[in-house]
Amino acid sequence: MPPKNRHPTSASVQPSAPKSTPSAPTTTSSKPLNANTAQDIVQNVWDKYVQRTPQRVKLLDTFMAFLVAVGALQFVYCVIVGNFPFNAFLSGFSATVGQFVLTASLRIQTNPENKAEFESISNERAFADFIFGSLLLHFFCVNFIN
């Protein structure tokens, strides 16, 4: 698993990275990598995710899952009931999609594993960009739905 191999390097570069450093050794020892059933594989992946992902990334993932759920609900509703008024559907749906994209960007920029690639962008800077982009998106959506 590449994240596992890469993780110690990122941890050594930035020793202050929270929580990921202690979780890394635990995952390797908790379960054998070879899994026989599909359920085992899923369980394995989930356990590793729970153990090795930093809390902020988990928060990001939760929010993204929430956005996917809201977006899917709107889309399904549109398919079943119809798209009148279309601009309302577009703005409601694009609000979730846009927010998802922005959150994904924030996740990429703040993930400790990508530290090497975003050396010049601090977490605070990335978060400020995220806030700015989100406000713009919300403004656009509210305006577009009229």
Place this chain on the structure above:
Amino acid sequence: MRWLFSFLVLALLGAVQALSSSGSRLLVVLEELAEKDKYSEFWDDLRGRSYTLSFESPKNDKLSIFKHGERAYDHLILFPPKTKGLGPSLTPKLLLEFLKKDGNVLLTLSADHPTPSAIVSLLLELDIHLPTDRNALVIDHFNYDTVSAGEKHDVLLVPAPKALRADVKNYFEVDGTIAVPRAVGQGLGNTTPHLAPILRAGSSAYSYNPKDEAEIVEDPFAVGEQLSLVSAMQARNSARFTVVGSVEMLQNEWFDAKIGAVGSKEQTTTANRAFAAKVSEWTFKETGVLKVGRLQHYLNEGKKNVNESAVGVPEHNPGIYRIKTDVSYTIEISEYTSTHLSPFVPPTADDVQLEFSMLSPFHRLSLTPLAQTANSTIFGTSFVLPDQHGIFNFRVNYKRPFLTSVDEKRQVTVRHFAHDEWPRSWNISAAWVWIGGIWVTVAGWIAFVALWLYSEGVEKGVKKTQ
């Protein structure tokens, strides 16, 4: 000094005032001026309607119907020439030019002399056809005058004309029978809407050359009601041209001649005088003249309208409307009759219509008479503008036989909805789901931001303790 001036104004007014709506200068072109006494009653009638008559011979070199490029006369009465034509000052081209400059012409024909080819070609240009046999006249063996034409049957007795159709006004209603002696029948082309017969021959009439010795008429020029004895042409500019098939019917002797119909012993007087008056009134634009007064179109929406002015009255004749708005249109139409303007009442089977058109009409609506003033009728209608933006015309195109044409166009822009004119999203219940979607997203985002900031604070604290 003052009263002198007011007298002068009054005198000028008297000089200017004429019964015709288009002027009082009338030129009579008569080959032999001695003949004009035969028509003195007709002239008296015309003078009584305040026309200034000038008599000229076509042979007069100085005669010209134009002066400095403008009409020298308002109306023209042409008598049939005995010679080949009407001379160089009254060529067909000049007469058409006279029509183009809004002059009116009353042309008379006579079967006594062959009609000159200049007149035939002039009439041909207006799609009025004369018999190819230049000596032909109209004969009716069932409706002739027993007093004067017991043998020849060439004096026709024709009842007063009725309305051409149910949707055409009748301006030639007279009491009694009209005697038409020795008339040249005219055939009217059926392709032009400008022509209309005023007086038609009876169904048993036919065109025939009495000098022809043949026993049977073969292939007559026209028969029955095809033959028009008096016909009218009204040009696009509403100039009028009337052809009277028989000049004799205007003579004094026929104005009050005693006539007897076939099969009846009693003798009656002709209605020629009244009919001649009606025909000349129409030709010289004393009747059948329409005038458009105030024309308005405006937005017909309560308080909500956009084009409303500060006083709370909708703006009249705005240049721009929005699609799908309710608009009202009113037009005031008067009809001139001899002395004054009176409210125009269209014939029962006819309607004044409004077109709202961009290239082709999107609406064609009948206008209903809403009100009458002392001398006009106000027609109006309301309608919803089509769901199509662009440059549109309000157009009233009312062209009917015997009435001067009305063609009123008003151009307006029709725009689409402005950004802030759409209904707000919460007014549409179908949009509530997606409004909810947006606000749930926003709420989730706020919660996320709070949690993010909180978790960051915790980490910093952890870092510090370390």
